[in-house]
Amino acid sequence: MDGRVVVFDLGNVLIPWDRRQAIARFVDDPDEVERIAEEVFDLEANLHLDRGAAIEVVRDHVESRHPGHGWVVDGYLEHFLHSLGEVDPGTESILDDLAAAGVRRYALSNWSAVCFDGIEEHYPVLDRFDGVLISGEVGTCKPDAAIYRQCEERFGFAAGEAVFLDDNADNVAGAVAAGWDAFVFTDADVARAELVARGLLEGA
Numbered sequence: 001m002d003g004r005v006v007v008f009d010l011g012n013v014l015i016p017w018d019r020r021q022a023i024a025r026f027v028d029d030p031d032e033v034e035r036i037a038e039e040v041f042d043l044e045a046n047l048h049l050d051r052g053a054a055i056e057v058v059r060d061h062v063e064s065r066h067p068g069h070g071w072v073v074d075g076y077l078e079h080f081l082h083s084l085g086e087v088d089p090g091t092e093s094i095l096d097d098l099a100a101a102g103v104r105r106y107a108l109s110n111w112s113a114v115c116f117d118g119i120e121e122h123y124p125v126l127d128r129f130d131g132v133l134i135s136g137e138v139g140t141c142k143p144d145a146a147i148y149r150q151c152e153e154r155f156g157f158a159a160g161e162a163v164f165l166d167d168n169a170d171n172v173a174g175a176v177a178a179g180w181d182a183f184v185f186t187d188a189d190v191a192r193a194e195l196v197a198r199g200l201l202e203g204a
Helices: 019-023 030-040 043-050 055-065 071-078 089-100 124-128 145-155 169-177 188-197
Strands: 005-008 104-109 131-134 162-166 181-184
Touching: 005 089, 019 030, 019 071, 043 055, 055 071, 089 104, 089 124, 089 188, 104 145, 131 145, 145 162, 145 169, 162 169, 162 188, 169 181
Parallel strands: 005 104, 005 162, 104 131, 162 181
Antiparallel strands: none
């Protein structure tokens, strides 16, 4: 085994995530669900949560852009678990095969600390990582360079040892800028092929 480590994003790599599924638990009209997801509680608003902003700060952010809609933040947090799907079996298999090959495995995810509380109980697959770092714990998000450095420091590896997979191209570019090897996750079969090509897994 060489010194490389594999770092996984979580949302839409291992665990499917769609904020619309949570919003639909407290908004009945499908068109209104889509409007709220695209205009009110969009990815920018969610990023404030992921950076560790206090709930009232995120609520105020939404209110400032869409007066009278601060309640959406509370509804999303209440129903957050409904935004998550079943573990991707192909990615889970990669995780297990890397473990069997003696490769260290870490998770690095943009994820609110409030929303992550208790997630390991619902997703015991997370125990198979050697460590998990979420943005809400450290106050910065991918693709900011600081979070890649914090991941290295916390888990004890060098930039040149990391192979990173994420479904977001900007986060992959941030990792590359930080000196990591990285590729965009599209599905588990492609990810497995990328890791085989890097000598981290055996081919079929």
